[in-house]
Amino acid sequence: MAWKPRVIVFTCWCSSSGVDQAGFEGFTYPPNVLTVRVPCSAVINPSLIVKAFEKGADAVLVTACRPSELRRVAPSRVTEARVSLLRRLLRTIGVDEDRLRILWISSNEGGLFSREVSRILEEVKGLGPLNIGGRMVEQG
Amino acid sequence: MSRAEEELRSIAGRLLEKKEVELVVGYEHHGRSVRPCFVSKPEEANRLVWNADCWFNLARYLRSLRDRRVGIVAKGCDGKTIVELLKENQLDRGSIVVIAVECNGVFKPFKYGLNRAERRLADYCRRCVTRVSPIADYVVKSDGQASQRENSVADGDASDWLSLFRKCLKCMACVKACPLCYCTECSIEGFKPDLVHRLRVPQELFTFHLTRALHMAGRCVECGACESACPVEIPLTRLYHELNEWFKENYGYAPGRSVNEAPPPLVFKEGWKG
């Protein structure tokens, strides 16, 4: 069986309606993209992103509200900083940092989501399988 | 006995005699190395030593001695730890007397079954620029022992982190030796089985180490206690150093510089570069 990249998408409440919008508007995105809806992107514990990689995700995408559309002290900025820190960590341990991305999606941007996800999937295909779980198991 | 040691002992003895502190935390000889010791009588102050074997971060003990007036022998990194603990409201500055000793770097500890006689300067000391604790009540100058930094052999480069993580025993020594890991319920010890199980599952060591790295980011003072305590010698400080670099690049912040410098995650504001 040919390898298919698995992408986990953490979506905040607002951008998850963006993901729904993609369906309403008839846009398609590949079936090996799994979405996890959380109340706000700022509650995504970076450990969970790490756990997703451990459990076999080849890439993780975090979608959050556009910072310009928020009233409060930009939770999206917090997420952005966390993702940036985690990207640095992944680079340090030798995992391609492009496997973790952040994307600004508003509730009406279904088309953007579908386009971006397909593009990221293509790129991950180029990077090849990550297989952290398999690589962590001892040999011999 | 070096001059620095003599000075250290006299300061500690004086503090105990005047009852300014109940206890002085320092180092004493033990076998071919040194170990932490607790001096509570003035006449015992001459047990204290100070040399390049004193790698253990004594600030680790301060939280458990919170209700007592304590004197502490502090290297640069021990002092930075105290600063970080003060920032996090874990200590009371009024009850600690810091005897800062100038540090020229410490050796990697000599561990069981090592087949090498020569001592190497610890990896993290090579990167360190802090010689004296940023917080000090007394300062003991080093007596000009040649810095070990110049003529030391560099360690190999760690590139394959996954195979390093694979060696990990999940013994939690890195967490328990760390003065800044003070959570009573550690999420990676087994209190959150959804994240990391109590027993060592090889795949989970990835999450284990990355989670610890994320929790240390911007807090780690790079004292190397975790790395030196590790029985399989995973160069953890190198990993945490990278994350500290990220904080330096983005916020110009380094942990342990000053008590008045607030950690960026606490005072996060919009418009900050991230």
Add this chain to the structure above:
Amino acid sequence: MERLSRVLFLSEDGFKIFLEQLVSSKNVIAPVETDGCFEFKTIKRAGEASLNYSNTRLPPKRFFLPQREVVFKHDPKKGTLHEPLGGFEMVLLGVRPCDASALSILDSILLKPPNPDPFYESRRRSITVVSLSCAKPGEECFCNVFEAGPVRGSGEDITLTRITGGLLVEVRSSRGQALVDVFKNLFEKAGAEHLEEYGELSSRLTREMNSRIGIARERLVRLEETLDEGFFQKEAQRCVECSLCSFTCPVCYCFDTEDYLEKNIYMRAKGWDTCASPLFTRMASGLDPRASRVEMFCHRFCHKLSRIPLAFNSYGCVGCGRCVSLCPAGVDIREVLKRWG
């Protein structure tokens, strides 16, 4: 297990051939050097083994008691229960006498009737332990106290001792005899001069170690009755509860079990636990009968030096010195020994 004792001699060249043939015919695990420290690894070529080590950083305990092993698997859909019994044939080469003695202690604890540990038993049966005597005891070693070395331990199948011109081979068990029989033509009968040299070496090393630390271990069992709180309180202050002592101990056998659900299969795993961890004694209700650090600290020494001897008639320590050397805070079991022994 019956104890046969047969002494043979293996010349230096003979040993090389023995090693090569052993590696090509059996699964061999031997110390391999990586960056100055040694660890047990499966070797594919005889050259990979480095036998000029003082001791390995970690004991060979994990081959008998893996850090985590699945005890049973249950598939609710099929209604099957699967108990994977581990253990495949291998030869553990170059174990130090102290670590080999730890195995005989584990035997007396884990194989005690009526409920022997089947996992340990099957591994113990399939692994042949070949020990190599210490020529130069390490700085922190005190195996003489528990008669676990430095030349001869108590749990091995074959003891190798380096003497002039080769090695003295002592066959200690039927399993060892079976291994020797495979390579029959390499071994010679040991001469009187070999035995004499062996005797000299053994008494010299024991004398050397006795001068460092010589105590009457029989008195240690009183440790629990005469617990000196002051001493332990002072020592426990230093302890950071890092659990390195029990993870690197060749004898520590305490375990924890955990239930998992993985891909709709229930699993129960068993693995190393440590008395240094607060989770070790804490019960589901939140009650912790050994909550304070001093109690936990006393427990470690009482268990090793007093409770195990009373219950199983062997000491819970072999004097390998790992806990002394690796402890970041410098807690030293030898001080306890000197005080109570």
